[in-house]
Amino acid sequence: MASILPQPSESVVEALTQTLTPYIGANMARSAVRAQRERLGFEGAVMSGEQAEGLITKVGNGLNVFLGRERAAQVVEEMRRTLAGGDARA
């Protein structure tokens, strides 16, 4: 599996929001990702691969309540794939 490279934080938030939107809508997706980012204390303009991975895990755990463990795990994989293929020119 390709690892996630450092990326602008806003790009990470936007990519995760877009992956979550079909399930929980754009508004909730954006606010949930931003809230989890805040909780994790990732305030910088650039997010490291580890930080992005942590954010994905946190957001994915939350999705369990709506999608169940298996479907949420699939969405987590989708988020990882999206970010692993993302723009690394941070």
Added chain:
Amino acid sequence: MSAPGRFFPLLFILAASVSLAQLFFPQAAIYHGPRPTLAATVAALSKIALLALCALLSWRNSRALEGADHDIAAAWTRLAAGWFFYFLGQVTLGYYQLLRGVDAPYPSLGDAFFLLAYPCFFAALLGFLHGYRAAGFGVGTRAQQVALAAAVGVAALTVAIPLLRPALAAPTRPSETALNIAYPALDVALVVPLVLLMRMVVALRGGTVAGAWMAVLAGFAFMCAGDVLFAHFSALGRVGLDPYVHATYIVSYGLVAEGARRQGALLA
């Protein structure tokens, strides 16, 4: 969505239409003849079948979520228990209406089952609110939630008190009056967590989860409306308006079953 799933809303809308059509075609044969009439049979069996579905599908969601989130699974279990009590209440009414061909006494054992459902509904809705907030999908701060709950409670009471005045003043037996007040009063209390959940569902709009929850909450709203209509018409002795009440309950149970089914599809 599977083909049978796509047509499910049409089924319960059709069943509700059978009751509602009495207001426009009162002379139609299905509303007359020996009891139970064909229309009454359709209404009673639809309600029993839909309530069984509400309980079963909620239970299935609970099992599917057990390994994912214990709090939310427990909330679905409580919801299933509430709808199971409602199912038992409706089966009791069905015994009188369908097997004995008479009106069910009011109050009856069925009312005991209906009343038992309310603590389950409250516990379920509060459980969903707590579980979704804990998972990071809360809307607003806790203080905002409390303020909204208080405002909704006051607004609901303002609307309910004039509506319930005829029920209180009607020359009915004390047990009947108590129930005519109890059902709408419990519904008014139920409106508070329903509005808080609705706020969350509005934030979820555009996603598949919102569709499931919109149906469940609309179902509860129709149930509250049905109880208010029932109390109002019963107190006024307007039995000719029963078709409205039957149709409202059928749509209510159908919407909850549809919402639980959609949630199940997300978990499949």
